[in-house]
Every structure is written in C-alpha cells, then in structure tokens.
Amino acid sequence: MxxxxxxxxxxxxxxxxxxxxxxxxxxxxxxxxxxxxxxxxxxxxxxxxxxxxxxxxxxxxxxxxxxxxxxxxxxxxxxxxxxxxxxxxxxxxxxxxxxxxxxxxxxxxxxxxxxxxxxxxxxxxxxxxxxxxxxxxxxxxxxxxxxxxxxxxxxxxxxxxxxxxxxxxxxxxxxxxxxxxxxxxxxxxxxxxxxxxxxxxxxxxxxxxxxxxxxxxxxxxxxxxxxxxxxxxxxxGGAENAIAKIAGIGYATEKLKHSVSISVEGECLQKSMKMALENRDPEQIDVVVTHAPGTIKGDLAEVNAVKAVFGDKIPAITSNKWKLGHTFGASGVLSMELAVLMLQNQQFIPVPFSNFSKNPQKLEHILVNAVGFGGNAVSVLLSKA
Structure with a gap:
C-alpha cells in the first residue's frame, strides 16, 4: 500500500x-x-x-x-x-x-x-x-x-x-x-x-x-x-470520518487442474494473504474472515492456506456464509462489512459449530479473503480507524 x-x-x-x-x-x-x-x-x-x-x-x-x-x-x-x-x-x-x-x-x-x-x-x-x-x-x-x-x-x-x-x-x-x-x-x-x-x-x-x-x-x-x-x-488518505482503514491488499492466481478447483493447500490464498500482510508479523492479525463456501474441498483448502501462513499461531477464524448464504460476487464485500462491524463493536462473531472460532484477545487487524472459480484469490487487511 x-x-x-x-x-x-x-x-x-x-x-x-x-x-x-x-x-x-x-x-x-x-x-x-x-x-x-x-x-x-x-x-x-x-x-x-x-x-x-x-x-x-x-x-x-x-x-x-x-x-x-x-x-x-x-x-x-x-x-x-x-x-x-x-x-x-x-x-x-x-x-x-x-x-x-x-x-x-x-x-x-x-x-x-x-x-x-x-x-x-x-x-x-x-x-x-x-x-x-x-x-x-x-x-x-x-x-x-x-x-x-x-x-x-x-x-x-x-x-x-x-x-x-x-x-x-x-x-x-x-x-x-x-x-x-x-x-x-x-x-x-x-x-x-x-x-x-x-x-x-x-x-x-x-x-x-x-x-x-x-x-x-x-x-x-x-x-x-x-x-x-x-x-x-x-x-x-486518512479521512476524519473513517470507520476503518485498508492497511494491506493481496491478490494471486494459481494453475488449475479443474475449472472449479483450487489446490489442496490453497496456494493462491497463501500468496494473496502473504501479499496483504507485507512485512507485518502474522501474530498481529486477530481474525481471518474466510471465504469458506461450505464445500468440503473449498473450506479445507482455505484452512490449509491459513495454517501455512500463520503456522501454529492461527488467529480466530470465522465466516458469514452459514448465516446469509454465498452471494457470489457480493460475498467479499459483505465479509468486509462483518470485519468492520467487529472492529467497530469490538466483538468477535463466531461460527457456532466451528472449532476455529476462538475468541481473540483483541480486535485491531482483520484479514478478509475471497476466492473464485479460476483460482482468483484476493485478501484485504482491515485495521481500526
């Protein structure tokens, strides 16, 4: 940035x-x-x-x-x-x-x-x-x-x-x-x-x-x-009425084996998250709002990507698709909305049936992911205003 x-x-x-x-x-x-x-x-x-x-x-x-x-x-x-x-x-x-x-x-x-x-x-x-x-x-x-x-x-x-x-x-x-x-x-x-x-x-x-x-x-x-x-x-710039700021952006693609697949390790998501983090310590990230569409392979690939980027210090992980459904092209922005609301209200919204939804100690930096058919991944890092 x-x-x-x-x-x-x-x-x-x-x-x-x-x-x-x-x-x-x-x-x-x-x-x-x-x-x-x-x-x-x-x-x-x-x-x-x-x-x-x-x-x-x-x-x-x-x-x-x-x-x-x-x-x-x-x-x-x-x-x-x-x-x-x-x-x-x-x-x-x-x-x-x-x-x-x-x-x-x-x-x-x-x-x-x-x-x-x-x-x-x-x-x-x-x-x-x-x-x-x-x-x-x-x-x-x-x-x-x-x-x-x-x-x-x-x-x-x-x-x-x-x-x-x-x-x-x-x-x-x-x-x-x-x-x-x-x-x-x-x-x-x-x-x-x-x-x-x-x-x-x-x-x-x-x-x-x-x-x-x-x-x-x-x-x-x-x-x-x-x-x-x-x-x-x-x-x-830094607007006086900002409700959050974009602190980093990342994007990546990967070679496909199938038109609707991404790799088991979520390679494109790994690349986009690392780009969005730039030189920051991954421990600074409090939450990852995942794309997680509810498919077996899609969810697993993203979780594998998060583990590869964050190692044994995985931040809290959540998603909103269990709540409102997958809105295709609008989904990433609605995930950003969830991230901003969590930053504003200083409260984490978990997935009620997920083991990854641990309550973070603070809410200052949230990473939001999206990935689509064609292996196109984007990650946006949001921080408190």
Missing amino acids: KNPVSITSIGSVSALGETSEEIWQNYLRPEHCLKKGNFERNEAYAGFLPQKSKDEVERLRTENANFRYVDDSVLFAIFAARQAVKKAGWQNDKNIGINIGSSRGATGLFEKYHASFLENGKAETLASPTTTLGNISSWVGQDLEASGPQFSHSVTCSTGLHAVLNGIAWMHAGFTEKFLVGGSEAPLTPFTISQMQAMKIYASEDLDYPCQALNMEKSRNSMVLGEGAGIICMES
Whole structure:
C-alpha cells in the first residue's frame, strides 16, 4: 500500500437486512437467516432478502420509469449505493469513481428474455441493454449523477474484493480521490440453483444450520446461495470520518487442474494473504474472515492456506456464509462489512459449530479473503480507524 485508504461507509442489503444496526443484531443472534424456497418445486435453502427490504428495493421501480426494466442485481446495487453515499456524506460529490461487479450479472432478466426467445423466436427490444454486465455501475452512476469513471467486471466469487483493488489502484494513480466499490448479486433463480446442484455442492440436508461453512467434520457439501449487494465508500488518505482503514491488499492466481478447483493447500490464498500482510508479523492479525463456501474441498483448502501462513499461531477464524448464504460476487464485500462491524463493536462473531472460532484477545487487524472459480484469490487487511 503506497498510501493509506479510508473506508468512510458501507451500504448493503442481504438476508441480514439493510441497516448497520439491524445487520449487527442479526450477527449477534446464533440463528441463521436462511429459508427454504420452492424454486419451481425443487426446494432448497437460500438467503432471501427480508420482505421489508425486498419491498423497499422494489419501490425503486415506481420512482424511476427506467428502473422498471432493470434486473434485481442493478436495483440491489442502487439501493446499497444510496445508503453508502448518504452515510459517507458524499451526496454533493460527483467526481467519484464507481466499480461494482457481479459474478452472474442480470441472472433473472437474462433467463426471462431467453425463455421468451425460445417461445416466440425473437428477442425483446430491451434484452441486450438490460442484461449487459456493465449495467450495474452505469445505472448506479446515473442514479448518483456521478461524473467519474464507471465500470463493472466479473471475477466470479472474488469480484467484490477485486473491485476494492481496482478502486485503490485508480486512486493511487491520481484519477480521483473517492471510489465507490462493491458487488451485487441476484442469483436466486431455479436455473442457477439447479446449476449448483448439478455440481453436487449445494446443501441437501435439513440441518439446524444448512450451510456448514468451516465445519471440518462435514461429510457433504453444504453451499447455500444468497442474494444481496455490498457497497463501500473509499477515500484516499486518512479521512476524519473513517470507520476503518485498508492497511494491506493481496491478490494471486494459481494453475488449475479443474475449472472449479483450487489446490489442496490453497496456494493462491497463501500468496494473496502473504501479499496483504507485507512485512507485518502474522501474530498481529486477530481474525481471518474466510471465504469458506461450505464445500468440503473449498473450506479445507482455505484452512490449509491459513495454517501455512500463520503456522501454529492461527488467529480466530470465522465466516458469514452459514448465516446469509454465498452471494457470489457480493460475498467479499459483505465479509468486509462483518470485519468492520467487529472492529467497530469490538466483538468477535463466531461460527457456532466451528472449532476455529476462538475468541481473540483483541480486535485491531482483520484479514478478509475471497476466492473464485479460476483460482482468483484476493485478501484485504482491515485495521481500526
């Protein structure tokens, strides 16, 4: 990190709710926020937005005629971005960069338009412009009337944390001093759930905790999908209103043996964590918020990577996917939100069934991981403001 970067706010919407107070209270509860959906009679657990949040997001369609035709992933991002900008006090700032990514993009709309094409033999007029991936940042920029750079991307499940890297790079290059970054995902469709089930990684048991992320004794894969968005306001330098600071960043890839795999030792995660730590003593890290999707091999690879980096002095380890589901491209930012809330409230949020969730003696430095298909890992080191 050439220069310090401040986080001045985070806005989000997920199965945990939408306000910082509501989200924190849900983290304090031992119960998960997952529910069963029929997904056209193929019942499965998922992390749905609470009805109140869903209604508020849906109301966006009535306030702007153009919003009637956008995908839920766009609406989630607009909703969360408005929260973040308001909390950061950026309402009158127009020269801000925007990079909001998504793993899947306009999932629901694409499936809708494709089904219409199969039935009618022709595409609908708005099929192309409303299903492009760049739609998310573009519409957020339109809504905020921002004049800075606006772009979207997809790096599968590490998309949100790659947005953080991108924003930092643009600020360090001197193009702008403020960047809005994050991820948004609306993947709860029958076809998407079916894709995960076809890979045999989706939760299939009726357990007290359907997603068994960081349970190293599980005998079945237990990934559960969730919907939502997480948006971060970042500023170059040490902002007076910072709620946390980014003290280090790391990224890495590894050679794949399979399109959806990472190595048993989590080599890409080892590299990204070491880069984020730079020359710091690993003992300074109090918590690692893991990607841990709830799959047997994925969880094991990350735990092996943590052990390789930290040796016999492993920090407390946690994850939030057992609580709200795996939100694909938004997941890394929602993990950062958990880390910031723990730093602000000086309280560790454990995984109730995990042996790694020891209570740390202090909360000053938290490392957040994300990794996606393609072996793309990102690690972000957060410190108290």
